[in-house]
Amino acid sequence: LAHPSFRILLTALAVGDDPRVYQWEGLPVLPWDRFEIHAFNAPFERGALRRYGIEIPVEQWRCTMTHAYTRGFSGHLADVGPQVGIPMESRKLADGSRLIAKFCKPRRPSKTNPDPYWTPQTAPDDWDRFRLYNRQDVEAERAIYQQIRAWPMTHDELETLWWDWQINDRGLPIDERLVANAIDVASRVAVEAEQEIQTLTGLNGSQTGALLAWCQENGLPRLPNMQAETLQQAIAWRNTPDLVRRVLKARLEVSQAATKKFDKISAISHQGRVYDTLQAWGAQRTGRWAGRGLQLQNLKRTPKNAEELADKLAERPEDFVREQTLEDLGSIVRTAISAP
Numbered sequence: 001l002a003h004p005s006f007r008i009l010l011t012a013l014a015v016g017d018d019p020r021v022y023q024w025e026g027l028p029v030l031p032w033d034r035f036e037i038h039a040f041n042a043p044f045e046r047g048a049l050r051r052y053g054i055e056i057p058v059e060q061w062r063c064t065m066t067h068a069y070t071r072g073f074s075g076h077l078a079d080v081g082p083q084v085g086i087p088m089e090s091r092k093l094a095d096g097s098r099l100i101a102k103f104c105k106p107r108r109p110s111k112t113n114p115d116p117y118w119t120p121q122t123a124p125d126d127w128d129r130f131r132l133y134n135r136q137d138v139e140a141e142r143a144i145y146q147q148i149r150a151w152p153m154t155h156d157e158l159e160t161l162w163w164d165w166q167i168n169d170r171g172l173p174i175d176e177r178l179v180a181n182a183i184d185v186a187s188r189v190a191v192e193a194e195q196e197i198q199t200l201t202g203l204n205g206s207q208t209g210a211l212l213a214w215c216q217e218n219g220l221p222r223l224p225n226m227q228a229e230t231l232q233q234a235i236a237w238r239n240t241p242d243l244v245r246r247v248l249k250a251r252l253e254v255s256q257a258a259t260k261k262f263d264k265i266s267a268i269s270h271q272g273r274v275y276d277t278l279q280a281w282g283a284q285r286t287g288r289w290a291g292r293g294l295q296l297q298n299l300k301r302t303p304k305n306a307e308e309l310a311d312k313l314a315e316r317p318e319d320f321v322r323e324q325t326l327e328d329l330g331s332i333v334r335t336a337i338s339a340p
Contacts, residue, residue, distance in 0.1 A: 001047040002270045008048055009103060010134040014142055021135045027052055033060070040064045040077050040141040043165060043276065058162040062153075064145045066161050069281040071151050081140060084147040096137070099130040157281070164280035164289070171273035174265060175338035178310060181317045182262040182329055182336070189326050193253035200247050205254040211247070220244045226251060256326035261299065261333040268293050274337075302334045310335040 012023040032054050039045040042063035049056065068080050102123065106116045113122055120127040153161070197205045201214050208226050215234075216222050219241040223230055231252045235245055268274055274294055282290025291297040303309070309332050313320045320329070 001044075001051055005106075006048075006051055008052070010131060012134045012138045014138050017146075021138050023131065023135055032056055036060050036062060038062045038064055038141070038145055040144070042066075043168070046165070058165050061162075061165075062158075063161060064141055064148075066279075066281050067148055067153050068144065069284060070153055070157055070287065071148055072285045073148070074284065075282065077137075077140060077144075080144050084144055086140070086143040086147060095129070096133045099126060099133050102126060103130055160280050164278060167278060168276045171270075171275040172277065172337050173339055174269050174272055174274055175310075175314065175336050176269070176272055178314045178338070179262050179265050179269075179336050181313050181320075182259065183266060185313065185317055185321055186256070186259040186262065186326060186329060188321060189329075190254055190256075193250040193326075196250040197247055197254070200243065200250075205251055211251060215244050215247065218244050226255070228252060228255065253326045256330050259326050259330045261294070261330070262336065264294055265333075265336055299333050300331050303328075303331050306332050306335055 008027045010023065010025060011027050012021055014021045027049075032049065033056050037045070037056065037060060039061070040063070042061050042065070046056070046058075046061060065075050065077070065080075068084075069075050073080050073083050102118050103126075107118060109116055115122060118126070194205045197203060197211075201211065203210050203214060205211075212223055212226065220234060223234060231248050234240055235248050235252070240248070265274060276292055277294045277296050279290045279292050281287055282292070289297075309320070309324065309328055312324070313329070313332070
Protein backbone atom coordinates (compact mmCIF):
# COMPACT_ATOMS: atom_id res chain seq x y z
CA LEU A 1 0.00 0.00 0.00
CA ALA A 2 2.93 2.37 0.58
CA HIS A 3 4.33 1.96 -2.94
CA PRO A 4 4.03 5.06 -5.17
CA SER A 5 2.30 3.00 -7.89
CA PHE A 6 -0.61 2.03 -5.62
CA ARG A 7 -4.06 2.93 -6.91
CA ILE A 8 -7.60 1.59 -6.51
CA LEU A 9 -8.90 0.05 -9.74
CA LEU A 10 -12.34 -1.10 -8.57
CA THR A 11 -14.56 -0.45 -5.57
CA ALA A 12 -17.56 -2.61 -4.69
CA LEU A 13 -19.80 -2.48 -1.65
CA ALA A 14 -23.19 -3.55 -0.38
CA VAL A 15 -25.37 -1.79 2.18
CA GLY A 16 -26.90 -3.81 5.01
CA ASP A 17 -29.01 -6.71 3.75
CA ASP A 18 -29.83 -4.98 0.44
CA PRO A 19 -29.06 -7.71 -2.15
CA ARG A 20 -27.57 -5.22 -4.60
CA VAL A 21 -23.81 -4.77 -4.92
CA TYR A 22 -22.70 -1.33 -6.08
CA GLN A 23 -19.52 -1.00 -8.11
CA TRP A 24 -17.32 1.81 -9.41
CA GLU A 25 -14.08 2.01 -11.35
CA GLY A 26 -11.66 3.79 -9.04
CA LEU A 27 -12.81 5.15 -5.68
CA PRO A 28 -16.22 6.86 -5.46
CA VAL A 29 -16.87 10.00 -3.44
CA LEU A 30 -19.00 8.77 -0.53
CA PRO A 31 -19.58 9.87 3.08
CA TRP A 32 -17.32 7.07 4.30
CA ASP A 33 -17.13 8.38 7.85
CA ARG A 34 -20.88 7.88 8.35
CA PHE A 35 -20.79 4.10 7.91
CA GLU A 36 -19.96 1.15 10.10
CA ILE A 37 -17.75 -0.63 7.59
CA HIS A 38 -17.36 -4.41 7.47
CA ALA A 39 -14.54 -6.02 5.49
CA PHE A 40 -12.64 -9.29 5.43
CA ASN A 41 -9.09 -8.34 6.47
CA ALA A 42 -10.24 -4.78 7.12
CA PRO A 43 -6.69 -3.35 7.55
CA PHE A 44 -6.30 -3.58 3.77
CA GLU A 45 -9.39 -1.44 3.13
CA ARG A 46 -8.33 0.93 5.92
CA GLY A 47 -4.90 1.35 4.35
CA ALA A 48 -6.30 1.78 0.84
CA LEU A 49 -8.68 4.54 1.94
CA ARG A 50 -5.94 6.25 3.94
CA ARG A 51 -3.78 6.42 0.80
CA TYR A 52 -6.58 8.52 -0.67
CA GLY A 53 -6.67 10.76 2.40
CA ILE A 54 -9.78 9.19 3.96
CA GLU A 55 -9.34 8.70 7.70
CA ILE A 56 -12.07 6.73 9.48
CA PRO A 57 -11.96 6.12 13.25
CA VAL A 58 -11.07 2.52 14.09
CA GLU A 59 -14.29 2.20 16.11
CA GLN A 60 -16.30 2.32 12.86
CA TRP A 61 -14.56 -0.73 11.41
CA ARG A 62 -15.47 -4.40 11.75
CA CYS A 63 -13.17 -7.16 10.47
CA THR A 64 -14.99 -10.31 9.36
CA MET A 65 -11.69 -12.21 9.19
CA THR A 66 -10.92 -11.48 12.85
CA HIS A 67 -14.54 -12.27 13.74
CA ALA A 68 -14.09 -15.67 12.05
CA TYR A 69 -10.81 -16.23 13.91
CA THR A 70 -12.41 -15.49 17.30
CA ARG A 71 -15.09 -18.12 16.64
CA GLY A 72 -12.69 -20.87 15.57
CA PHE A 73 -12.91 -20.55 11.79
CA SER A 74 -10.08 -20.10 9.30
CA GLY A 75 -8.59 -16.72 8.49
CA HIS A 76 -8.65 -17.37 4.73
CA LEU A 77 -11.69 -16.17 2.82
CA ALA A 78 -11.70 -19.16 0.45
CA ASP A 79 -11.74 -21.56 3.43
CA VAL A 80 -14.29 -19.83 5.67
CA GLY A 81 -17.08 -20.11 3.09
CA PRO A 82 -17.22 -23.92 3.09
CA GLN A 83 -16.71 -23.96 6.88
CA VAL A 84 -19.77 -21.80 7.57
CA GLY A 85 -21.84 -23.45 4.83
CA ILE A 86 -22.43 -20.61 2.36
CA PRO A 87 -23.59 -21.80 -1.09
CA MET A 88 -21.09 -22.20 -3.92
CA GLU A 89 -22.52 -19.30 -5.94
CA SER A 90 -21.77 -16.93 -3.04
CA ARG A 91 -18.09 -17.84 -2.78
CA LYS A 92 -15.01 -16.25 -4.33
CA LEU A 93 -14.25 -16.87 -7.99
CA ALA A 94 -11.62 -19.58 -8.32
CA ASP A 95 -9.54 -17.59 -10.84
CA GLY A 96 -9.42 -14.46 -8.69
CA SER A 97 -5.70 -14.78 -8.05
CA ARG A 98 -5.01 -14.93 -11.78
CA LEU A 99 -7.10 -11.83 -12.42
CA ILE A 100 -5.42 -9.89 -9.60
CA ALA A 101 -2.01 -10.81 -10.97
CA LYS A 102 -3.05 -9.76 -14.46
CA PHE A 103 -4.47 -6.32 -13.69
CA CYS A 104 -2.66 -5.34 -10.49
CA LYS A 105 0.92 -6.27 -11.36
CA PRO A 106 3.09 -4.68 -14.06
CA ARG A 107 3.63 -6.60 -17.27
CA ARG A 108 6.47 -6.67 -19.78
CA PRO A 109 5.55 -4.18 -22.55
CA SER A 110 5.59 -5.47 -26.14
CA LYS A 111 5.51 -3.88 -29.58
CA THR A 112 1.81 -4.64 -29.95
CA ASN A 113 0.97 -3.55 -26.38
CA PRO A 114 3.40 -1.00 -24.89
CA ASP A 115 1.24 -0.40 -21.80
CA PRO A 116 2.97 -1.58 -18.56
CA TYR A 117 -0.42 -2.81 -17.24
CA TRP A 118 -3.31 -4.73 -18.71
CA THR A 119 -6.34 -2.47 -19.09
CA PRO A 120 -10.07 -2.82 -19.88
CA GLN A 121 -9.19 -1.89 -23.47
CA THR A 122 -6.38 -4.44 -23.93
CA ALA A 123 -8.10 -7.32 -22.09
CA PRO A 124 -11.87 -6.62 -22.14
CA ASP A 125 -13.07 -10.18 -21.44
CA ASP A 126 -10.83 -10.66 -18.43
CA TRP A 127 -11.71 -7.14 -17.23
CA ASP A 128 -15.39 -8.11 -17.16
CA ARG A 129 -14.39 -11.22 -15.26
CA PHE A 130 -12.33 -9.07 -12.88
CA ARG A 131 -15.33 -6.81 -12.22
CA LEU A 132 -17.41 -9.91 -11.48
CA TYR A 133 -14.72 -11.15 -9.09
CA ASN A 134 -14.76 -7.79 -7.29
CA ARG A 135 -18.56 -7.93 -6.82
CA GLN A 136 -18.56 -11.58 -5.84
CA ASP A 137 -15.88 -10.89 -3.22
CA VAL A 138 -18.34 -8.55 -1.51
CA GLU A 139 -21.09 -11.16 -1.70
CA ALA A 140 -18.81 -13.82 -0.22
CA GLU A 141 -17.69 -11.57 2.63
CA ARG A 142 -21.24 -10.55 3.45
CA ALA A 143 -22.52 -14.15 3.28
CA ILE A 144 -19.86 -15.17 5.79
CA TYR A 145 -20.78 -12.30 8.10
CA GLN A 146 -24.45 -13.23 7.90
CA GLN A 147 -23.58 -16.75 9.04
CA ILE A 148 -21.39 -15.76 12.01
CA ARG A 149 -23.16 -12.63 13.22
CA ALA A 150 -25.26 -14.83 15.52
CA TRP A 151 -22.07 -14.96 17.64
CA PRO A 152 -21.04 -11.27 17.63
CA MET A 153 -17.64 -10.10 18.80
CA THR A 154 -17.76 -8.79 22.35
CA HIS A 155 -16.82 -5.21 23.16
CA ASP A 156 -13.58 -6.44 24.77
CA GLU A 157 -12.71 -8.38 21.61
CA LEU A 158 -13.39 -5.32 19.46
CA GLU A 159 -11.27 -3.10 21.72
CA THR A 160 -8.39 -5.59 21.41
CA LEU A 161 -8.78 -5.51 17.62
CA TRP A 162 -8.75 -1.71 17.49
CA TRP A 163 -5.75 -1.66 19.81
CA ASP A 164 -3.97 -4.04 17.41
CA TRP A 165 -4.61 -1.67 14.50
CA GLN A 166 -3.37 1.35 16.41
CA ILE A 167 -0.14 -0.50 17.28
CA ASN A 168 0.35 -1.55 13.66
CA ASP A 169 -0.46 1.95 12.39
CA ARG A 170 2.29 3.37 14.61
CA GLY A 171 4.85 0.78 13.52
CA LEU A 172 8.30 0.03 14.92
CA PRO A 173 11.30 2.38 14.53
CA ILE A 174 14.25 0.76 12.78
CA ASP A 175 17.98 1.49 13.01
CA GLU A 176 18.48 1.66 9.25
CA ARG A 177 22.28 1.99 9.37
CA LEU A 178 22.58 -1.13 11.53
CA VAL A 179 20.32 -3.07 9.15
CA ALA A 180 22.28 -1.95 6.07
CA ASN A 181 25.60 -2.88 7.73
CA ALA A 182 24.19 -6.26 8.82
CA ILE A 183 23.14 -7.11 5.26
CA ASP A 184 26.55 -6.11 3.92
CA VAL A 185 28.41 -8.09 6.59
CA ALA A 186 26.23 -11.18 6.11
CA SER A 187 26.78 -11.09 2.35
CA ARG A 188 30.55 -10.75 2.66
CA VAL A 189 30.93 -13.44 5.33
CA ALA A 190 28.70 -15.86 3.39
CA VAL A 191 30.77 -15.35 0.23
CA GLU A 192 34.00 -15.98 2.14
CA ALA A 193 32.52 -19.08 3.81
CA GLU A 194 31.34 -20.45 0.46
CA GLN A 195 34.82 -19.92 -1.00
CA GLU A 196 36.32 -21.73 2.02
CA ILE A 197 34.05 -24.74 1.43
CA GLN A 198 34.91 -24.87 -2.27
CA THR A 199 38.64 -24.56 -1.59
CA LEU A 200 38.68 -27.31 1.03
CA THR A 201 36.21 -29.77 -0.53
CA GLY A 202 35.68 -28.84 -4.17
CA LEU A 203 31.95 -28.72 -3.41
CA ASN A 204 29.33 -26.00 -3.07
CA GLY A 205 27.86 -25.19 0.34
CA SER A 206 24.39 -26.11 -0.94
CA GLN A 207 25.40 -29.70 -1.82
CA THR A 208 24.19 -31.17 1.47
CA GLY A 209 24.39 -34.85 0.55
CA ALA A 210 27.83 -34.52 -1.01
CA LEU A 211 29.14 -32.56 1.98
CA LEU A 212 27.82 -35.19 4.40
CA ALA A 213 29.65 -37.86 2.40
CA TRP A 214 32.86 -35.76 2.27
CA CYS A 215 32.82 -35.28 6.06
CA GLN A 216 32.43 -39.05 6.55
CA GLU A 217 35.27 -39.76 4.12
CA ASN A 218 37.47 -37.36 6.09
CA GLY A 219 37.04 -38.90 9.53
CA LEU A 220 33.67 -37.76 10.89
CA PRO A 221 30.95 -40.29 11.72
CA ARG A 222 27.94 -40.01 9.44
CA LEU A 223 25.77 -37.03 10.41
CA PRO A 224 21.95 -37.33 10.14
CA ASN A 225 21.62 -33.86 8.57
CA MET A 226 23.27 -30.46 8.32
CA GLN A 227 20.92 -28.52 10.53
CA ALA A 228 22.53 -25.84 12.70
CA GLU A 229 22.19 -27.81 15.94
CA THR A 230 23.78 -30.90 14.37
CA LEU A 231 26.69 -28.87 13.00
CA GLN A 232 27.28 -27.13 16.34
CA GLN A 233 27.46 -30.48 18.12
CA ALA A 234 29.89 -31.88 15.54
CA ILE A 235 32.07 -28.76 15.76
CA ALA A 236 32.20 -29.09 19.56
CA TRP A 237 33.05 -32.81 19.44
CA ARG A 238 36.75 -33.13 20.36
CA ASN A 239 37.39 -35.98 17.89
CA THR A 240 36.25 -33.98 14.86
CA PRO A 241 39.27 -33.55 12.51
CA ASP A 242 40.42 -29.93 12.20
CA LEU A 243 39.87 -29.89 8.43
CA VAL A 244 36.28 -31.12 8.82
CA ARG A 245 35.68 -28.63 11.63
CA ARG A 246 36.69 -25.77 9.31
CA VAL A 247 34.23 -26.99 6.68
CA LEU A 248 31.41 -27.37 9.20
CA LYS A 249 32.01 -23.86 10.56
CA ALA A 250 31.94 -22.46 7.02
CA ARG A 251 28.74 -24.36 6.23
CA LEU A 252 27.19 -22.99 9.42
CA GLU A 253 28.05 -19.47 8.27
CA VAL A 254 26.57 -20.02 4.81
CA SER A 255 23.28 -21.34 6.18
CA GLN A 256 22.64 -18.84 8.99
CA ALA A 257 18.88 -18.31 8.66
CA ALA A 258 18.68 -15.73 11.45
CA THR A 259 20.55 -13.12 9.40
CA LYS A 260 17.79 -13.26 6.76
CA LYS A 261 15.65 -11.30 9.22
CA PHE A 262 17.72 -8.25 8.33
CA ASP A 263 16.81 -8.75 4.65
CA LYS A 264 13.16 -8.96 5.68
CA ILE A 265 13.39 -5.75 7.71
CA SER A 266 14.96 -3.95 4.75
CA ALA A 267 12.31 -5.26 2.37
CA ILE A 268 9.27 -4.24 4.42
CA SER A 269 10.46 -1.07 6.16
CA HIS A 270 9.06 2.27 5.02
CA GLN A 271 10.62 5.60 5.98
CA GLY A 272 12.48 4.05 8.91
CA ARG A 273 9.61 2.02 10.36
CA VAL A 274 8.18 -1.50 10.01
CA TYR A 275 4.41 -1.86 10.09
CA ASP A 276 1.79 -4.60 10.47
CA THR A 277 3.86 -7.04 12.52
CA LEU A 278 1.13 -8.33 14.86
CA GLN A 279 -2.40 -9.61 14.47
CA ALA A 280 -4.83 -9.88 17.34
CA TRP A 281 -6.67 -13.23 17.41
CA GLY A 282 -4.43 -14.39 14.55
CA ALA A 283 -3.90 -17.86 16.01
CA GLN A 284 -6.98 -19.92 15.27
CA ARG A 285 -9.06 -20.94 18.32
CA THR A 286 -6.45 -20.07 20.95
CA GLY A 287 -6.93 -16.31 20.65
CA ARG A 288 -3.17 -15.65 20.72
CA TRP A 289 -1.71 -12.70 18.87
CA ALA A 290 0.10 -13.90 15.74
CA GLY A 291 3.26 -12.58 14.15
CA ARG A 292 3.06 -11.19 10.63
CA GLY A 293 5.78 -10.01 8.26
CA LEU A 294 8.83 -9.72 10.50
CA GLN A 295 7.54 -12.44 12.89
CA LEU A 296 8.56 -10.68 16.10
CA GLN A 297 7.54 -13.68 18.18
CA ASN A 298 10.26 -15.77 16.54
CA LEU A 299 13.48 -13.81 17.06
CA LYS A 300 16.63 -15.31 18.57
CA ARG A 301 17.41 -14.67 22.21
CA THR A 302 19.56 -11.57 22.58
CA PRO A 303 22.99 -12.22 24.19
CA LYS A 304 24.28 -10.22 27.15
CA ASN A 305 26.76 -8.36 24.94
CA ALA A 306 24.11 -7.45 22.35
CA GLU A 307 24.59 -3.72 22.82
CA GLU A 308 28.36 -4.03 22.36
CA LEU A 309 27.88 -6.14 19.21
CA ALA A 310 25.30 -3.72 17.82
CA ASP A 311 27.60 -0.73 18.43
CA LYS A 312 30.45 -2.50 16.67
CA LEU A 313 28.21 -3.39 13.72
CA ALA A 314 26.88 0.15 13.42
CA GLU A 315 30.20 1.97 13.89
CA ARG A 316 32.92 -0.50 12.83
CA PRO A 317 31.52 -3.18 10.48
CA GLU A 318 35.06 -4.11 9.35
CA ASP A 319 35.91 -5.12 12.93
CA PHE A 320 32.67 -7.10 13.13
CA VAL A 321 33.61 -9.08 10.00
CA ARG A 322 37.03 -9.93 11.41
CA GLU A 323 36.03 -10.73 14.98
CA GLN A 324 32.46 -12.07 14.96
CA THR A 325 30.42 -14.81 13.26
CA LEU A 326 27.10 -14.78 11.44
CA GLU A 327 25.63 -16.47 14.49
CA ASP A 328 26.59 -13.35 16.46
CA LEU A 329 24.98 -11.25 13.76
CA GLY A 330 21.76 -13.26 13.84
CA SER A 331 21.57 -12.93 17.60
CA ILE A 332 21.18 -9.13 17.53
CA VAL A 333 18.20 -8.81 15.18
CA ARG A 334 16.16 -7.41 18.07
CA THR A 335 18.53 -4.45 18.40
CA ALA A 336 17.55 -3.35 14.87
CA ILE A 337 14.26 -2.25 16.48
CA SER A 338 15.50 0.94 18.07
CA ALA A 339 13.16 3.24 19.97
CA PRO A 340 14.15 6.93 20.14
